[in-house]
Amino acid sequence: MDFQDVLRRRRMVRTFEPRPVDPEALERILWAAQRAPSAGYSQGYAFLVLDRPEDVERFWSAAAHGEDEWPGDGLRRAPVVILPVAGKHVYLNRYAEPDKGWSDRDEARWPVPYWTVDASFAAMLIQLAAIDQGLGALFFGLDAEGYGAVWEAFGVPGEWEPLGAIAIGHPATKDDVRSSAHSRPRKAAQEVAHRGRWHG
Ligand SMILES: Cc1cc2nc3c(=O)[nH]c(=O)nc-3n(C[C@H](O)[C@H](O)[C@H](O)COP(=O)(O)O)c2cc1C
Secondary structure: OOHHHHHHHOOEOOOEOOOOOOHHHHHHHHHHHOOOOOHHHOOOEEEEEEOOHHHHHHHHHHHHOOOOOOOOHHHHOOOEEEEEEEEHHHHHHHOOOOOOOOOOOOHHHOOOOHHHHHHHHHHHHHHHHHHHOOOEEEEEOOOHHHHHHHHHHHOOOOOEEEOOEEEEEOEOOOOOOOOHHHOOOOOOHHHHOOOOOOOO
């Protein structure tokens, strides 16, 4: 798919068909995730990939932890859920290597948490690759209890920090009226791009 078309189609999808995702499409999506850049080539991201129905079901049980309002059936039907996670420890270790030299592992050296930046880049690539494969995706968040329950259910070591989750599947509807994007306009380009200096 043309890159411009991928961008034009990039919209969060919240209602999926129960149809499974082609395993090869999932491999291509995971391939794309690893094309993300990373500071010092630390590659301090990882992905919990859930594509077996019993795992996806277990994910929702843990994520919702007894809430019955969420998620709706349309989201629950997504056959794949991927959780990108960020490993601060990987960066502290990588930057303590001789070519970087921050052997004190002082966290004050990090005004920006590159582990979150890099895992977020990977999360974006996952979403774009899903669209490129003719699929739809939703990036969504859990509450703290939900992350705790998911980490416990799938044995994710606590040093891997959550970013959110990405549901992937075949979109059931073209348009999703539950999106905030339906009630809020996209900002004008000049509101977000401060050219030359920060005006206003
Ligand atoms: C960090 C982040 C968290 C989000 N969390 C949720 C969420 O929990 N539930 C949800 O339905 N959408 C969630 N969204 C999707 C946003 O609502 C959506 O991106 C925004 O309304 C713009 O719509 P669009 O992505 O379809 O253009 C999240 C998006 C981001 C980037």
